[in-house]
Amino acid sequence: MAVDELDTRILRLLIEQPRTSVREYARVLGVARGTVQARIDRLERDGVITATGPVLSPAALGHPVLAFVHVEVTQGHLDEVGDALAAVPEIVEAFSITGGGDLLTRVVARDAGHLEDVIQRLIQLPGVVRTRTEIALRERVPHRMLPLVESMSRGGGAERRPGGR
Structure with missing residues (x-):
């Protein structure tokens, strides 16, 4: 739009x-x-x-650890695993992705031990083959949309047509 x-x-x-x-x-x-x-x-x-x-802060709610967990899923079980992820409260986002893994989740935890507990829950879900976890050290660019919107209103986000104006 x-x-x-x-x-x-x-x-x-x-x-x-x-x-x-x-x-x-x-x-x-x-x-x-x-x-x-x-x-x-x-x-x-x-x-x-x-x-x-x-917009709520997981850290202020006692969950300062942020990790990105890649989840590899048995072929044909993506929907079931996705539904199961929704039942894990520490998973605040999950996406189907291309590349290394099938799902990428954003997980928050109280501490490293709690993060390990969450990962163990994920590994035990039917259809999960393996996980790979990356812990965020520091937020460098917070979630934002305004720069994108502003670039679009200046014409920076306008669609370009091949050979067109």
Whole structure:
């Protein structure tokens, strides 16, 4: 979906000031409240805005260890293993991937021993062949979307057509 400058300005406000009212966004942007609300509604409907809840810190919740666990799965069991991963609360994300492994999970833990316990649970799941774990040392670039959105509104993310303009 293409975003224009006003969409980008609205998204910036939503990211930087998530508890502000639509009326206040409209005042800051210098546009009508109805315009801002209609844009937000469209961005939600088009799937650009997917959530409005708080972002939680696993570390602040007592799980400061972050690891990426690659999971190799027996052929034909990807869906079953994926469903089983959803039952492990320490797995905060999981993706099907190409390359070395079938699934990549983001796992949080209280400490190294707890991480080992989680990995042992994964290894025991039916259909899991093996795992490979990488522990994150420090976050270098936090999860972010605003630079991407801003590059798109400047034309940096526009689709290029072969031989076209």
